[in-house]
Amino acid sequence: MRNLLVPWLFLVQTLVVVAISGAKVPAVIVFGDSSLDSGNNNFIPTIARSNFAPYGKDFPGGQATGRFCNGRIPSDMISEALGLKPTVPAYLDPMYNISDFAVGVCFASAGTGYDNTTSDVVDVIPLWKEVEYYKEYQKKLKAYLGDRKAKKILNEALYLISIGTNDFLENYYTLPNRRSQFTVNQYQDFIIGLAEDFVKTIYALGARRMSLTGVPPMGCLPLERTTNIMEDHACMEEYNIVALEYNGKLKGLVAKLNRELPGLDVVFADAYHVLLRLIKKPSLYGFEESKTGCCGTGRFEMSFLCDPYSPFTCQDADKYVFWDAFHPSEKTNRMITDHLLKTSFAKFL
Template sequence: MSSFYTLMIPSLILLTILRTTLFVGAKIPAIIVFGDSSVDSGNNNGISTLLKSNFAPYGRDFYGGKPTGRFSNGRIPPDFISEAYGLRPFVPAYLDPMFNISDFVTGVCFASAGTGYDEATSQVLSVIPLSKEIEYFKEYQQKLKAYVGNQRATSIISESLYLVSIGTNDFLENYYLLPNRRSQYNIDQYQNFLAGIAEGFIRTLYDLGARKISYGGLPPMGCLPLERTTNAIIGGQGAACIESYNNVALNFNGKLSGLIGKLNKELPGVTIVFANPYYALYDMIAKPSIYGFETVAVACCSTGLVEMSYMCDQYNPFTCADANKFVFWDSFHPTDKTNRIVSYGLYNEILKHVFPN
């Protein structure tokens, strides 16, 4: 996987980052997470929404075999990144009543499944908008200061690694599904609209003390099992990926990469890496046997064609016995094994060099 992640940062930006941070020697005290279902560790459990996964068979390969609200059979990327840095092997959700500020000192997740950059996206399934995730982060900072003191809290906030993964829902659950945004923007204009929100979000994180950010892009969203199924039903093309969606993902990732290069120059003391999952995930889809996978076009859960959330419950008789043979757990989300490969690839290729522990 040595070539996948080097494609994610323009070489000059990466060289600058390495020169300025490799020898700092700062320890990563915590992992702080923002985004959507790709990184939500259970916040949707605490809100009124239909988009939940806190029931079997979700979590069957997590610790204790229990569902947590993660959209996977096991762990999600922040969990693996946290473990790689020698922290807790999972990042708790901020709204999980089982955890409190003493648990959040070494990591906390504010992400909400189904959300996006666009506030209209979060309204589709009544989930937490990105702006509210920021409000929770502000609240967390106050609790942290009260718990560990201002000086240590300030150090934790500035030295922590911030993981951000968001954007897929804006396209698949909003722009391509509902008419409103399509009537306002063509696809390139909508990408620019989202990129503008992304810039404002990063600047807000910076103003709130974040200095080390791993910023995710879009996956090959046209290859998700749900989109392959849609393609087969509408276009009669079997289980083929929707290449137009993949091209949108690549184009938007290019915009994000340019934005990150700009902000690295403009924001003093910040280091942002573009931790784009596209190429690593696409390689697994294109060459599954190399990674020990057998199935990519359908997911493990149920028929693997369209099911997600409550359609993937314990009463469905078709769920696969071994999720390790599948790239995708449900029609939208990767398996624990896929998450592990992507996460450790990211850590080994970029994060441990740019943000050493």
């Protein structure tokens, strides 16, 4: 049996190397929050989970994987567009191993932020721990493919980074500590500083191609509209203004990093405006509802509040811009991803 296993393992390894050498981008490596978490939170003690129905009802096989969506998320779609796998597996999922992770791996954790205190709110993986997992992954990849081939993958991979929304909505605007320390403009600058430190950290570890995603129109998320009673559940424009200001600073950071770090190619991924268009004029894009999500009443439900037995959960998530009160539906993810592939990511295709 052992004599048969050795050549089989060699064949699998060879196929991975061939696939990598034939692709412009050999792997997708993901850091971030629930916008890109493909299931890491399933394996830590937190309430920020989605590995149960009705999540995943439109995912292949109808499986709830831990993605905060009815189906696939942008990192999956970007991986597929790059000619890699149609899904990017979670690093902590024991169903996968280094042969799977060689072409795509996700370290993202729903509920986290650039600010370490954000991850403490619902006990999720802080960004520094995502980096530690990445270092561990590097060692496994080098043991699997050898130093030279592993280094090539790590240098030429596309690093998707989507994080920041929780720092504002879960932390700054919800808890008193950061508001007592910073004005909102100062907090934006604080987060930008942390983002810069993070990029420089993974750059020092070999990352060269990256995308930094800005925050969405935060005031138009169903959960925020629900609490905006005084304005009849309209978008909270204060939050949207903060999002635009922050995104402008993040875009400036991208330009600065490209100037300062030799060999770095980082792009700013702007999902704000395309999502706002879907929210403001849903019928133009084939949607029927953009104020509430598909799950439950759609006003406040996410994670465990998305009850599979709720009589209010919609049957067709494609009619909704949002899946739950915080996260886009798969159809929305597809539209945002298609936009980014034609703009920010075009150079990587």
